[in-house]
Amino acid sequence: MKLVLERVQSSAGVFTLDVDLTLSSRAVGLFGDSGAGKTTLLELIAGLRRPQSGIIRLDDQVLDNPSHRIHVAPEARGIGYLPQDGALFPHLSVRKNLDYGRRRPREARRSTLTLEATLDALDIADLLDRHVSGLSGGERQRVALARALLASPRLLLLDEPLSSLDDAHKRAILPCLTRIRDEFGVPLLYVSHAADELFALCDHIVVLHRGTVRSSGPPNTVFEKVTLTGHRLVHRSPL
């Protein structure tokens, strides 16, 4: 996976995101304060928001280039998106949620992402006939993750997927994410404030600050000095 954001600018009110990035790691962590532009950046990559200028490219495909009026619709990008609350469809059962974007084996980009393997990796086989309103927070996130994977994405965007879960649920899901990255080979772009999640999953970290890239590189380089406060990461370096 090679994701290129070339002088990408996007404005909403007084906030402007202005980034220039090339990412080619298996799992990239996106870090920054509230209002740094993390969700805006994910929405741009997913095609849910259009940049005012710049080019967004995934592998050999140009996804956005406003100066040439290019904008690939979200449904044609093959980029999965998991928001903070999972966004399961409340009017559908777990099975129907999973089927919503599911690719037939022939259409799937990865042969490893079968229904059985996904259910097994996320341990949700026994939830199939449940209604989503009866699921716990952790179950909801695992189902949402499975739904995104079954659409066979070539890149999966995760927007603080564990932030609303307690530690026990976090501990249960983190190994699933590692497995998705390694066994299924799905590249991840992972937004989080938590140090343990970023260090466990990501081999590259991007720090955003007020809409611009402050730092980008391997975790140990980017976080010159880290202090763990509970499970929250506080970075003291000027970055």
Added chain:
Amino acid sequence: MILAVSDFSEILHITLFTLGVAALGTALILPGGIALGWLLARKRWPGKALVETAVALPLVVPPVATGLILLKVFGRRGPVGGWLEGTLGLEIVFTWRAVVLAAAVMALPLLVRTARVAFEEVPLRLEQVARTLGAGPWRVFFTVSLPLAARGLWAGGVLAFARALGEFGATVMVAGFIPGQTVTLALGIYHHVQLGQDDRAFVLLAISISLAFAAVALSETLLRGRNRSRAE
């Protein structure tokens, strides 16, 4: 109060006619009203504020004024009425079609406003995630937006139907009072009171209130159900 068999027959006819035109009027505006509600809730387009205001006008303009506009537009020499009669041979004013037209126009604002709120309450994130799962805008509309807004849309439809049931001012302007052809419950009440036939007017009044009560109660039940399911 003693009513003759012919009175019951007339009352039954008026009641069924009113229910029929209200249902037809609501059915006619349902697809367009829902589409407009969605466009107002989810899209930005030039002239949106103007359309929004124009759709709300029948709520605040005197119904007879709306009726007069309809009379001029759909009359034989009106731009739309002349064309309909010339090309399709359809007469509108002073026929049952005018009653349906008046009911539809007067009910439209309630439907559009309720539909707009119903669509606004569907979390945008769900529609966005559906797009990232490979669904195009039409599939997202029919499989996510519409089912999640359904209760609100039903409530809006029932409310529009209730408004159409009670329509008077615009109807009397554009359809007149033609016994057996354009007389609704509201027109019937007015007519019988004018003639001093209070007993008949009270029967029509009781039917009107019963129908309106049932429709509004159903609409409220649907809206309460929507709030409950959202809270879960």
